Amino acid sequence: MDSPVIYELLEEGIALVTIQRPKALNALNQEVMLKLEQIISDLICKESIRGIIITGSGSKSFVAGADITELTTLGYEEAVSFSLRGQKIFQLIENSPKPIIAAVNGFALGGGCELAMACHLRIASENAVFGQPEIKLGIIPGYGGTQRLIRLIGKTKATEYLLSGENINADTALEMGLVNKVCLQGELLETAKEMLKKILKFSSIAIANTLECIQAYDNPHKNGFELEAINFAKCIASEDGKEGTIAFLEKRTPIFKGK
Numbered sequence: 516m517d518s519p520v521i522y523e524l525l526e527e528g529i530a531l532v533t534i535q536r537p538k539a540l541n542a543l544n545q546e547v548m549l550k551l552e553q554i555i556s557d558l559i560c561k562e563s564i565r566g567i568i569i570t571g572s573g574s575k576s577f578v579a580g581a582d583i584t585e586l587t588t589l590g591y592e593e594a595v596s597f598s599l600r601g602q603k604i605f606q607l608i609e610n611s612p613k614p615i616i617a618a619v620n621g622f623a624l625g626g627g628c629e630l631a632m633a634c635h636l637r638i639a640s641e642n643a644v645f646g647q648p649e650i651k652l653g654i655i656p657g658y659g660g661t662q663r664l665i666r667l668i669g670k671t672k673a674t675e676y677l678l679s680g681e682n683i684n685a686d687t688a689l690e691m692g693l694v695n696k697v698c699l700q701g702e703l704l705e706t707a708k709e710m711l712k713k714i715l716k717f718s719s720i721a722i723a724n725t726l727e728c729i730q731a732y733d734n735p736h737k738n739g740f741e742l743e744a745i746n747f748a749k750c751i752a753s754e755d756g757k758e759g760t761i762a763f764l765e766k767r768t769p770i771f772k773g774k
C-alpha cells in the first residue's frame with residue numbers, strides 16, 4: 516500500500532509533502548501523523564532542503580480533520596496523549612527553521628485547519644474551506660486550534676468560529692488574515708513555489724532567525740524582544756549579514772551562502 520504521506524524534491528531545494536488518503540479526504544489518522552512527523556523531521560535536517568510545501572492529494576481536500584473513526588475509540592488517557600503528541604508534531608512544523616507553506620487545495624477542517632495554521636504561510640485555492648467544526652461533534656480542537664486561530668484572526672472572530680463550527684471560505688479567510696493569498700486551483704502549487712522562491716533568495720540564517728523571533732510572539736516562556744536582539748546580533752555577525760550590508764553599499768546583488 517502507498518504511504519499516506521509522501522514527499523518529492525522540486526527545484527531550488529523545495530520539498531513538496533503530500534498527504535494522501537483520498538478515500539477519507541486525507542483525514543489524519545495516527546499512521547499519517549507518524550509519517551508526517553518522520554518526513555518533516557528528515558526534511559528539516561537535510562542540508563539540501565531549503566523550504567517545504569505541504570498539501571493534500573486530489574482537488575477536493577487538503578485535510579478534512581483528524582480521522583473521526585479513530586476518535587470514537589479514544590478513552591480519556593489516550594485522548595490526552597494523542598492530543599499532546601499531535602501538538603508536538605505541529606510544533607515541529609511551526610518551529611522549523613526552514614519556511615513551510617501550506618498549499619490548501621480544498622477542505623481544511625478540524626485537524627486540517629490546525630495543520631495549515633501551524634505552517635508559516637498559507638496559500639489557498641478558491642475552493643478552499645477552513646473551519647474548526649469539532650463543536651458539532653461534541654468535542655473541541657486538540658491539535659492547537661483554540662490557540663492558533665486566536666493568534667491568526669483575533670479572539671472575537673476565533674470565538675465565533677470555534678463556538679459555531681461554521682466554515683470559512685477562501686475569500687473570507689483572506690480578509691481575516693487566515694491565509695496569505697488565494698489563487699486558482701490549477702495555479703496553487705506554482706503560487707506556493709513562487710512565494711517560497713522569493714523567500715529562499717535571502718540568507719537562510721536571516722530566515723531562520725526571523726522565524727524563531729516570530730514564534731516567540733505570544734509565547735510566555737520567551738522574551739521576543741530579547742531574542743530579537745540576540746538573533747539580530749547573530750545575523751550581523753554572520754558572513755551573510757556582512758555580505759548583504761556591504762553589497763548594498765557597493766550597489767550589487769548580495770550572494771548569500773547560508774553562513
Ligand code: CO8
Nearest residue numbers: 538539540542579580581582583597598624625626657658
Ligand atoms: N475522518 C474520517 N473520515 C472522513 C473525514 C474525517 N475527518 N472526513 C471525511 N471522511 C470520509 C467520509 O466518511 C467519507 O467516507 P465514505 O465514502 O466511506 O462514506 C469520505 O471521507 C468522503 O466524505 P463525504 O462523503 O462526507 O464527502 P462530502 O463532500 O459530502 O463532505 C466534508 C465533505 C464536508 C469535508 C465532510 O466529509 C465532513 O464534514 N467531514 C468531517 C469534517 C470534520 O468534522 N473534521 C473535524 C474532525 S475532528 C478533528 O479534526 C479534531 C482534531 C484534534 C484531534 C486530537 C486528538 C487525536
